[in-house]
Every structure is written in structure tokens, then in C-alpha cells.
Amino acid sequence: MPLHLSPRIGPELRSALAETVLLAQLSDALGSPLGVVLPQQLTGNVVAFRSVFSAHRLSGQIYYAHKANRSNALVRELAATDAGIDVASLAELQHALGAGFVPQRIVATGPKNQEFLWLAARTGVIVSADSVAELAALAALVRDRSLPRVRVMARLSGFTSAGVQLNSRRSRFGVSVAAASEVLDVIEKHADALDLVGVAFHLDTIGLPEKVVALEGCLGVLDECRRRGLRPWSVDIGGGFGVDYLADGAQWEQYTSALTEAVLGRRAPLTWNGHGYGLRAENGHVRGSLNLYPAHRPISGPAYLDRLLRTTAPEQRRPLGTLLLDNMYDLHVEPGRALLDQCGLVLASVLEVREDANGDTIVRLDCNARDVSLEEHGVLMDPVVVHRTTPAGPGPAGAYLFGNLCLEADLITRRKVFLPSLPRIGDLLAFVNTAGYLMDFSATQALRQPIGRKVALYRDDGAWRWCLDEQYWPVHHPVEAP
Amino acid sequence: MRFETMTEAIGNTPLVRIDPAVHGLRNIDLYAKMELLNPFGSLKDRAAWNMARPLLTQAVERGDTVVELSSGNTAKALAVIAGMHGLTFKSVTNRMKVAEIKDLLLLLGAEIDELPGQAECLDPTDTDDPLTRMYHRLAGSGGGYLHTDQYFNELNVDAHLNGTGPEIVKDLDGRAPDYFIACIGTAGSSTGVAAALRQHNPDVRVVGLVAHKSDFIPGIRTIDEVHEVGLFDPDVYDTVETITADDAIDGLLTLVRRCGTLAGPTGGGAYQGAVRHLRAVDAQLAERRSAVFIVCDRVESYLSYLRERRPELFGRAPRRNSLRTVTDAEVGQAATVDVAEAQRWITERRGLVVDLRSPFAYQALHIDGSINIVDELFAELLHGGLPFGRRQPVLLVCPVGEKSARYAALLTRMGHPDVRSLDGGIIAWRDAGAELVRD
Numbered sequence: 001m002p003l004h005l006s007p008r009i010g011p012e013l014r015s016a017l018a019e020t021v022l023l024a025q026l027s028d029a030l031g032s033p034l035g036v037v038l039p040q041q042l043t044g045n046v047v048a049f050r051s052v053f054s055a056h057r058l059s060g061q062i063y064y065a066h067k068a069n070r071s072n073a074l075v076r077e078l079a080a081t082d083a084g085i086d087v088a089s090l091a092e093l094q095h096a097l098g099a100g101f102v103p104q105r106i107v108a109t110g111p112k113n114q115e116f117l118w119l120a121a122r123t124g125v126i127v128s129a130d131s132v133a134e135l136a137a138l139a140a141l142v143r144d145r146s147l148p149r150v151r152v153m154a155r156l157s158g159f160t161s162a163g164v165q166l167n168s169r170r171s172r173f174g175v176s177v178a179a180a181s182e183v184l185d186v187i188e189k190h191a192d193a194l195d196l197v198g199v200a201f202h203l204d205t206i207g208l209p210e211k212v213v214a215l216e217g218c219l220g221v222l223d224e225c226r227r228r229g230l231r232p233w234s235v236d237i238g239g240g241f242g243v244d245y246l247a248d249g250a251q252w253e254q255y256t257s258a259l260t261e262a263v264l265g266r267r268a269p270l271t272w273n274g275h276g277y278g279l280r281a282e283n284g285h286v287r288g289s290l291n292l293y294p295a296h297r298p299i300s301g302p303a304y305l306d307r308l309l310r311t312t313a314p315e316q317r318r319p320l321g322t323l324l325l326d327n328m329y330d331l332h333v334e335p336g337r338a339l340l341d342q343c344g345l346v347l348a349s350v351l352e353v354r355e356d357a358n359g360d361t362i363v364r365l366d367c368n369a370r371d372v373s374l375e376e377h378g379v380l381m382d383p384v385v386v387h388r389t390t391p392a393g394p395g396p397a398g399a400y401l402f403g404n405l406c407l408e409a410d411l412i413t414r415r416k417v418f419l420p421s422l423p424r425i426g427d428l429l430a431f432v433n434t435a436g437y438l439m440d441f442s443a444t445q446a447l448r449q450p451i452g453r454k455v456a457l458y459r460d461d462g463a464w465r466w467c468l469d470e471q472y473w474p475v476h477h478p479v480e481a482p
Numbered sequence: 483m484r485f486e487t488m489t490e491a492i493g494n495t496p497l498v499r500i501d502p503a504v505h506g507l508r509n510i511d512l513y514a515k516m517e518l519l520n521p522f523g524s525l526k527d528r529a530a531w532n533m534a535r536p537l538l539t540q541a542v543e544r545g546d547t548v549v550e551l552s553s554g555n556t557a558k559a560l561a562v563i564a565g566m567h568g569l570t571f572k573s574v575t576n577r578m579k580v581a582e583i584k585d586l587l588l589l590l591g592a593e594i595d596e597l598p599g600q601a602e603c604l605d606p607t608d609t610d611d612p613l614t615r616m617y618h619r620l621a622g623s624g625g626g627y628l629h630t631d632q633y634f635n636e637l638n639v640d641a642h643l644n645g646t647g648p649e650i651v652k653d654l655d656g657r658a659p660d661y662f663i664a665c666i667g668t669a670g671s672s673t674g675v676a677a678a679l680r681q682h683n684p685d686v687r688v689v690g691l692v693a694h695k696s697d698f699i700p701g702i703r704t705i706d707e708v709h710e711v712g713l714f715d716p717d718v719y720d721t722v723e724t725i726t727a728d729d730a731i732d733g734l735l736t737l738v739r740r741c742g743t744l745a746g747p748t749g750g751g752a753y754q755g756a757v758r759h760l761r762a763v764d765a766q767l768a769e770r771r772s773a774v775f776i777v778c779d780r781v782e783s784y785l786s787y788l789r790e791r792r793p794e795l796f797g798r799a800p801r802r803n804s805l806r807t808v809t810d811a812e813v814g815q816a817a818t819v820d821v822a823e824a825q826r827w828i829t830e831r832r833g834l835v836v837d838l839r840s841p842f843a844y845q846a847l848h849i850d851g852s853i854n855i856v857d858e859l860f861a862e863l864l865h866g867g868l869p870f871g872r873r874q875p876v877l878l879v880c881p882v883g884e885k886s887a888r889y890a891a892l893l894t895r896m897g898h899p900d901v902r903s904l905d906g907g908i909i910a911w912r913d914a915g916a917e918l919v920r921d
């Protein structure tokens with residue numbers, strides 16, 4: 001029985017995939033791989049997050065985590081909405097400013113060098129500081145260069161819970177909440193240079209309980225601020241809202257059960273060289289844990305935020321959303337992946353289709369595992385076959401997808417993928433819903449293979465149009481009727 | 483019966499026949515092994531005591547902490563046993579999903595360690611399962627722990643091989659039942675009981691029940707999770723069938739409402755799975771057969787679990803003066819005042835200002851002279867009637883003026899002639915630059 005993991009495809013992405021002639025022309029003209037982004041889809045995603053804010057009567061900003069995709073078009077389209085942007089490098093800050101974001105809509109996060117700090121302070125974006133040392137360096141920069149007072153957020157970590165000890169993975173970012181008073185001391189000491197506007201956290205977990213503890217911990221620190229006479233009015237809870245990648249949860253359950261059986265040797269391997277995705281067999285029992293993104297996540301994106309805000313805070317015993325509102329705090333979020341849901345795909349052309357000696361079907365693609373980083377991010381999701389003419393054979397066809405690097409490890413997926421129909425040489429595989437982190441996040445020019453080009457696909461008067469990603473702006477050229 | 487300690491009361495539970503009028507099987511006598519009558523409340527009392535007993539003397543000498551990866555009944559039994567011997571108990575858990583059990587463990591003096599959730603961004607180096615993480619932690623601590631290791635400890639199976647199983651045979655007049663149906667958790671009880679029964683009758687059919695993958699049934703593992711259990715051996719079971727949380731709750735309701743058995747969801751699942759499996763068999767039978775399932779624990783610890791999944795079971799008559807009954811039209815007619823007018827009203831000390839926000843938020847910053855009655859408490863007070871006189875003018879304050887308007891409408895309907903809501907709430911007050919104080 002074929003173990004499909006069919007991607008969840010929304011109406012816009014489905015309509016774009018139906019433009020098979022256009023997609024083939026684009027691939028022929030611009031090469032393989034080709035990133036395709038759908039900037040207009042972003043607007044709807046912003047609205048969906050915004051509606052959660054309204055339902056909870058909360059104010060605050062939705063900062064798009066730029067690092068999820070380097071596209072110009074996405075950032076420029078976003079500049080046309082009311083959302084903000086979270087930049088994590090000097091170049092991302094320059095890009096955001098150039099795309100039309102005013103500094104009020106930008107927050108600078110992550111590890112920062114002197115140049116990044118200077119441009120952030122000079123333009124007046126919010127600086128989300130990682131450490132006491134960063135705050136001190138920023139204050140010195142402001143004083144030495146006679147810059148205006150900078151709005152700062154303090155990123156916290158190491159939250160603790162009472163009663164039940166809730167463990168979180170150690171983070172390299174943020175100041176331990178136990179040392180929060182040191183942050184406030186520095187801010188008070190440099191009151192002329194630093195204006196504390198809020199506190200922040202980002203936990204790399206899908207676990208709601210840890211975020212609940214962290215958010216309530218932030219409320220405690222904000223109370224300490226008020227005791228000291230500081231008046232920050234916001235909490236930034238970072239990202240990690242997630243995406244539901246699969247159309248059918250039952251397929252995910254079937255697949256993961258089958259993988260467990262395959263690891264135990266009770267069925268034929270589903271993966272190249274019996275790779276277990278974190279699972280291994282020891283004396284007939286399964287060890288390890290499934291090291292995959294939970295591709296089926298029915299509560300993700302805006303729904304996850306809503307769930308978090310409805311959760312009762314363990315200490316104060318009131319829903320977190322209500323507590324934020326009670327305290328008049330703004331809520332800021334930094335979604336990356338979730339904001340880019342349904343915003344793009346990667347096209348790769350088929351170079352070879354063959355059967356190898358032990359009967360496996362091999363489909364070799366003109367792209368590598370860095371161009372479609374499904375494996376790197378542990379997302380298991382089938383590609384869509386875009387035929388130029390007719391299928392080479394009836395489906396479903398189980399195949400391994402090889403990349404174009406001269407490396408044993410260059411597999412686009414390490415599992416056997418069941419394609420709905422067998423492609424011919426020159427056909428395209430479309431890896432859909434890959435705009436968030438899975439497009440060219442870590443693409444390289446290793447072996448002098450080119451990094452794929454990127455186009456923006458957009459609707460103008462109902463029809464699909466395209467341009468190079470760097471030429472896209474959210475104003476479209478009028479076409480005069482003959 | 484006279485005992486020296488409560489641990490002597492573990493085991494020797496009754497085997498009770500389920501009324502055929504309830505299950506409807508014509509040719510099969512269905513018996514329930516009432517493990518819920520163990521002193522600490524579950525089947526796990528047997529395994530916990532059997533695993534801990536041989537190690538206790540040394541552990542007491544050293545002052546060890548008893549530790550186990552459990553979020554349920556084993557943790558509960560071990561916490562009691564540890565307490566009886568002056569030791570502390572630490573429960574390490576992936577995620578404790580049942581609130582009552584968490585609270586009960588804290589009440590018993592246990593420490594609870596919850597392991598981190600899965601990373602949102604994949605970390606390829608993180609491939610350890612909770613059990614391996616716990617082993618690392620114990621190894622790194624350099625001793626001081628009594629780890630009962632329920633998923634791998636043969637003494638877990640042994641408790642049922644020499645206890646639960648032979649008791650069933652004895653109560654069936656020396657014969658093993660034809661069918662044994664068990665939910666699979668640690669696999670200890672099903673493996674042990676099955677082995678004991680097969681010593682008497684190798685043809686006993688053993689049905690294992692696992693939870694549907696997308697469901698959560700406390701104490702039952704899913705088909706994938708059972709493979710992680712060291713004691714799980716697929717050959718023990720003639721067949722492994724799936725039950726859903728809905729099945730478990732249906733079975734629980736039958737047991738608690740019709741069988742005088744206050745069973746939890748595991749017992750309910752075992753009953754429902756047993757009847758479903760046996761119904762198919764029953765139709766083909768010409769002679770009488772017997773079947774046994776286990777009622778693992780009691781219902782009281784799962785009220786929040788049931789409330790979440792079947793809220794209709796807890797339906798109560800609506801209370802009077804409920805905020806939910808206020809219509810949008812009534813809210814539209816409620817009196818509101820803007821910030822400037824409210825400032826005048828307050829300066830002239832015209833009445834009572836009630837802040838409906840949380841005490842924490844109120845204490846941080848509030849309007850000078852206001853009193854704090856958090857909305858939940860205010861709603862509770864209103865069920866009983868007006869908490870202030872009709873001649874007492876009132877201004878209600880909430881975050882954005884929405885809740886306060888609803889309460890103003892409700893108070894108006896209750897006959898209060900002089901109540902108003904701050905338009906835009908305390909956020910509008912702040913944004914207008916009006917004064918906020920803290921004590």
C-alpha cells in the first residue's frame with residue numbers, strides 16, 4: 001500500500017500549480033531549481049493572526065521573522081500590510097528599511113555586531129537585547145555617537161515554574177529570568193540612552209506548557225519594572241506557532257506507525273539505507289525518538305496563538321490573554337514559518353528516471369538537498385508532479401529522490417516517496433508550501449552548482465503574472481488594453 | 483481482617499461478574515477483576531510494591547530518593563510507599579496530562595520533573611527518548627536514587643504472574659478463563675496475568691488493547707508507543723485491538739452507572755474493548771465460555787479529563803443573573819462614560835469605582851480610589867443578587883470597556899438605577915494620560 005504524505009494545498013497554491021505551461025516555461029527560462037513565492041498570500045495570513053488579536057481585544061504587532069525566507073517580494077508585500085518585521089542581521093535590517101518598513105515597525109533580534117547595533121540605533125528600530133553586555137554596549141554606542149534614546153526589549157530565558165518542575169531545553173539566547181534585576185539595573189543606569197518598552201522570550205518548542213510558564217514569568221518581570229517606576233507596556237512571545245503541512249492526519253499516523261515497524265524489521269525499509277529518523281531498534285524494542293517536524297499539526301499558526309492566550313496561567317489562574325489585557329500590555333509575536341504558510345513552492349526538473357539493481361525507482365533532480373531543505377528541517381511531505389505531457393507510467397510510484405551533488409548524502413528525501421504518477425525526464429516536481437525555511441534557507445554554491453533563482457507569482461486583475469523576485473513591488477504595472 | 487501496614491492490603495481483589503443484562507452476551511460470563519479496590523487506588527499498587535520492596539531497606543539506610551518515569555498510578559503508589567518509609571519520591575514525566583493526578587502527587591509530597599517539549603526548529607542531534615534522558619540524568623547524579631524502572635523491570639510482570647493471575651484462577655474454581663482482555667500500559671499486568679493463566683490453560687485467548695493513535699487515554703499506550711516498552715512482547719497477545727477515548731468513556735459510563743463499579747477510563751476501555759471483541763465471538767458459540775478484564779483504577783482522578791471530552795455529562799441548571807444571558811441590545815443600552823467625564827465623576831466622589839481586572843494587574847496600577855473585584859468573583863456575587871445598594875452609584879472599569887458594559891447591562895437588568903461603564907476601559911484611561919497609581 002502506498003504511504004502517501006499529501007501536502008495541504010490551499011486554493012491559491014492549487015490555482016498556481018494548475019498553470020503547468022507557465023511553470024514549465026519559467027523552469028526552462030530560469031533553470032532548476034526555481035523558487036516561486038506567492039507574496040499576496042501573506043496578506044491573508046497577517047489578517048488571520050490579526051483576527052486572533054481582535055478576538056482577545058489585544059493590541060500589539062505581528063513581526064514577520066525575516067530569516068524564514070530571503071525573498072524581496074515577500075518583505076515588500078508585507079510592507080504594504082500593517083505587520084512589522086523581525087530582522088536578525090545587518091543585511092536584513094537594510095532590506096526591511098529599503099522595502100518600506102519605517103523603524104517603528106522593525107525589531108532587531110538575535111546576535112548583533114557593532115554595525116548592526118549602530119544602524120538599529122541610528123534609525124530608531126526597537127532593539128531586542130540578548131544580554132546585559134549587549135545593553136551596556138548599546139548604551140555606550142548611543143552616548144559616544146550622540147544617538148537618540150533607543151527603544152529596547154529585554155529577552156529573557158530560564159523560566160521556572162512552581163510546584164511541578166517544568167524543564168526546558170537550554171537556550172543560548174536571553175538573560176535568565178533569575179538575573180532579570182541585572183537587566184533592569186543596567187536600564188536604570190543608562191536611562192538617558194535606553195528606553196525599556198517590553199520584555200521578550202522565544203522558546204524553541206512546540207510545547208504549550210513551557211510557553212505558558214514563560215509568558216507568566218514575563219508578567220512577573222514587568223511587575224518588577226512597575227515597582228521600579230519603569231513603564232514597559234509589551235511582551236514579545238517570539239514565534240514557533242507552526243504549520244500544518246499535511247492534508248490528511250490519518251496518512252501521518254499510518255506513515256509513522258509503518259516507520260516504527262520498518263525500524264523493528266517487521267516490514268521492508270521505507271528509507272534509504274534503513275534510516276530511522278531518530279528511531280533505532282535495540283533487542284526488538286524501539287529506542288530514540290522520532291526526530292521529525294510534526295507535519296500534521298491541526299492546532300498551528302493563529303490557532304496555536306489562540307490556544308496559548310486561552311490557557312489559564314498556573315500562578316494567577318486567569319487566561320493569559322485576559323491577564324495581558326488586564327495589565328494593559330501589548331502582545332508582540334514573531335512568526336516566520338506560520339506567516340509563510342502556503343506562500344511558495346520550489347520547482348525542480350527531472351534529469352533521470354531509472355530502476356536500480358534492487359528494484360528501487362530512482363528519480364534524479366536538478367537541485368540538491370540544500371535547495372529544498374525538507375530533510376534538514378525534518379518535514380516529510382510529498383512533492384506534486386507537474387507533467388509536460390502524459391505520465392511515464394501509472395501511479396502510485398515509490399521512488400527515491402536524488403540530488404545533483406556528487407555526494408552520497410545528497411538525497412532530497414531519505415524516505416521513499418510515493419508519487420501519484422511516474423514523471424518523465426524534463427517533467428517538474430513541485431515541492432509546495434516550502435516558503436518558510438524550506439526554500440533556499442541554507443542553499444550553497446558547493447560544487448559550483450548555482451543557487452536557484454526566485455520569481456514572484458501574483459494575481460493582477462484575476463490573472464496570474466510573474467516577475468523576478470527582486471523586481472516585485474506591491475504596485476503592479478497597469479497594462480493598457482489594445 | 484487486621485493488618486500491620488497498608489501495603490498488606492494490596493492484592494486479593496474481588497472478581498465480580500458483570501450482569502448479562504448490561505453487556506448482552508448470551509454465552510459468555512464476563513468477570514471484572516476489581517483492581518480499583520487496591521489501597522492506593524489501582525492495579526499499579528501491586529507492581530510498585532513488588533518492585534520497591536526488595537530495595538527499600540538499603541534505600542532507607544542511604545536516604546535515597548525513589549524515582550520513576552510515570553505520570554499516573556505507578557507514581558501515585560510509589561509516592562505513598564516512599565512516604566511510608568520516610569523517603570522522597572520524584573516523578574519524571576514527559577507530560578502530565580491529568581490535572582488531578584498532578585495535584586494528588588504534589589499532595590503526597592512528590593516532586594514532579596517535566597521534560598521539555600519537542601523543538602519547533604529541528605535539532606538533528608536530539609534523538610533521545612524520555613527514558614534515555616532519565617537514565618542519563620540518574621547516571622550523572624552519581625547515585626542517591628532508587629529507580630524502579632517499571633517499563634523494563636521483570637518484578638512488574640512478576641507481581642501479576644504470582645498475584646493477579648493466580649487470584650483469577652482461584653476465583654474461577656481453579657480454571658483459567660477462555661478470554662483475557664487487557665489494556666497495554668507498561669505491559670506488566672497483561673504479560674504477567676497471561677502467563678499465569680496459560681499455565682492452567684494454554685488456549686486462553688489474550689486480547690491486548692491499545693489507544694487509537696490520535697487519542698489520549700490515561701494509562702494506555704498507542705500502537706507505536708508499545709514498541710518502546712521493554713516488557714512488551716507482541717507474542718503474548720493473540721490479537722491487539724485499538725480503542726478510542728470515546729470507547730473508553732462509554733465503557734466507563736456503563737461501569738459507573740450500571741455496574742456499581744467506579745472505574746476510570748482504562749477500566750472503561752477494557753470493558754468496551756472486551757464486549758466489542760466478545761460480541762463477535764458470542765454469536766458463533768454453542769457452549770458457555772468465560773472472560774475476564776481488569777478494572778485498573780478509579781474514576782475520581784479523571785473528572786477534568788471527562789469534563790473536557792464530554793462537557794454535557796456535567797450540565798447544570800443555568801444560574802440566575804448570569805452574564806451569558808445578557809443580550810447585545812441590553813449592552814447597547816448600558817450607560818457609558820468617556821475618560822474625561824469619568825475623571826470628573828471620580829474627582830467629585832460621586833460613587834463607587836469597581837475595577838474588574840485581576841488582583842495582580844490592579845495592584846500594579848489602578849485608578850486612585852477604585853476597589854478591585856475580579857470579574858469571576860463579581861459574577862459569582864451577582865448570582866446571589868446585588869452586592870451594593872440601589873442608591874449607591876457605580877462606575878465599572880475593565881481593560882477595554884467591553885466586560886464592564888456587559889456587567890453594567892446586567893446590573894441594570896437586576897434593577898440597579900445608577901451604574902455606568904468606563905468607555906474604552908483602563909487602556910483608554912491610560913492612553914488619555916489620566917493618572918494611575920500603585921500603593
